[in-house]
Amino acid sequence: MTASTLAASKHLTPDAPARSNRRSNREGFRINWWLTALMLAASLTVLLPLYFTVAMALKSPDQIGTGTGLAWPNPMNWDNFAAAYVATNFPRAFMSTAFVTVLSVLGSLASSSLVAYAIARNWNHRFFRGSFVYLLSAMFIPFPVIILPLIKQTALLGLDNPAGVVFLHVLGGISFNTLLYIAFVRSIPVELEESARMDGATTWQVFRKIIFPLLAPMNATVGIFAFLGSWNDFLLPQMLIADPALQTLPVVQMLFQGEFNTNYSLAFASYLMAMAPTLVVYILAQRWVLSGVMRGAVK
């Protein structure tokens, strides 16, 4: 609820002070009720499923089948979290998922920004233009088509473990992330680099000290895409990681879904625990996500 009103008021306030000089004060603070109502309705699409998740996680099995499902469970069954924690061996699965995610994010940021910088600044070379098209063409290959060969190759390289998942996440993200970065690097004036070179900076120093810091909004965008994609990925870890002890959270959570039986309360308790880091990261980073997306889009 608060998020939506915040968003609605944000939309209205920026130009309000400027206008208020000429128009009446009352008009400047007028609330656009239609827009607010729309935002309220839109926020329900997020809040309602979230409510169900929380309510479900607190229900005992016999509370699940009763009523419409909207009712808040009474008494609340906090034991679900403990049971899900033990059943999934949460700390171990969490560490494995965190390992995959952190390295994927760092790897995506480092590799894609370097590639994008190289391509954008060498656009006059046919080789670099070609390599850009080559990287982009990877986006047209559906992932399930190549999964079995990938499994074979990673096994031969000894990468049938979370490190292999990191490697493929970074690799798989390069085409899209490079696309985002290149658009952004082009908007950075070359003069900035030239002045650095006058002072004797090498290409690496130019990239490290000038370009990379200027890429910050795009880094946030790419980092968040990489984080979400990596944290929530199911298929790749499921197929690739051979040792069940190293399996990631989304796969371990399959524990609660049998062919004919689903343990809804434990499943949702476990989903909530797995969602927590994503929520925290989003709340902390949403400022940069939005600004980053818009910058990339306009320039």
Add this chain to the structure above:
Amino acid sequence: MNAALPASLLSRRSLLRTAGLAGAALMVPLSGCGAPPAAQNGVTTLRFMQNKPEVVDHFNEVIKDFEALNPDIRVVQDFNEGNFVPGLVRNDPPDVVTRGFAQATADFVKKGIFADLSDMPVAKTIDPKMQELVNSWGQYNGTETSALPFSLAAAGVIYNRDIFEAQGVSVPTTWDGFVAACEKFKAAGIAPIYGTYKDPWTLAQGMFDYAAGGALDVGEFFTKLNAKGAKITKDAPESFANSFGPALPKMLQLASFSQNGAASKNYADGNAAFAKGQAAMYLQGPWALSQLVAANKNIRLGSFPLPVTNNPEDTKARVNVDMALSITRNTPNMAAAQRFVNYLLEPSVVNTYNEKNAAFSPLTDAPAVSNPQISGLNAAVQEARYFQGAVTYFPPSVPVNNYIQSFVYSKNGEQFLAALDDEWRRVAERTAV
């Protein structure tokens, strides 16, 4: 830019070199730890892939007991069945596997993925009729035993004992008796059967399989159909059109006894509603029992095989080999794997598992099931009056469940069976060698 070219070229080269070195450094230690050596300090590590996530805890206990008796073997359990095919691709599949036994598993058997277990002494303790359920899917080289049944799920009609007693209805043993019972419930304002048509598989394993299994010999029908292969037409005596006809009116009659609005209910709805006593009977297998009890721990349930003819001797239960034990052919730990399979099939282990999970033990001298929820199916299982569901014989490329669903709505049996014949021929043509 041009002035800086030599410098940038140099750094690009050094960059590539650094990247290459870093890549190589990353690979070397990883390839070392890729596949842990199976035997470490004389302890053999077995990987055990098991197909039912809901019994992970039970098997953890079983494994603990096994390891206490066999300190030289460590067993790692994995319930991520999606990793089985990748394991084969890696040429590093789990050592011991349990799988539900039907079409998909039979494909692995035909390709020789599993080792021959016929020489193992425990193979002799298995009821030959249950072993035949596994073997009927095809044997590698014509003689091998690729899997030993571990758990047999028998499905019939789940009924609410309280409603039956309140209405003075006893368990029907003939089709006419069954119809009379349904009419009685209907007259009393109780839905006779809870239908969950929104999930097509419930129609397939329920009314379709039960009616078909009662009306014809399903196993024999598919053997003949497979022999005919791509030459099947709807006029042939082996066709669906000429064999399944008698089952369809009974199916529609079963459908007519479902509650109003069955079309919009799915399996989870059905479990919740049936647990609350909203119908007298439920065409589901034992897998639903734990869900029903979870939703209402006071519910008193029973099961009986659906009589489809008026001869009680004909009444059969629908069974499926819910778990069958296999050892992968190329396992480097064959001896340890066999010891584990031997242990799992010890009467105390296998009978306990099945008693706890409302299933039937495959051992010849297994005690009669005492669980009142499924004891009604005892006689049928002991006398081998059972069949494997007709839908389990279909290859996944035939959307048989959806055809069944559309038949229940349209009631056009001729079109339904003709479609099955067409689909079967289409797949047979495509897969013929």
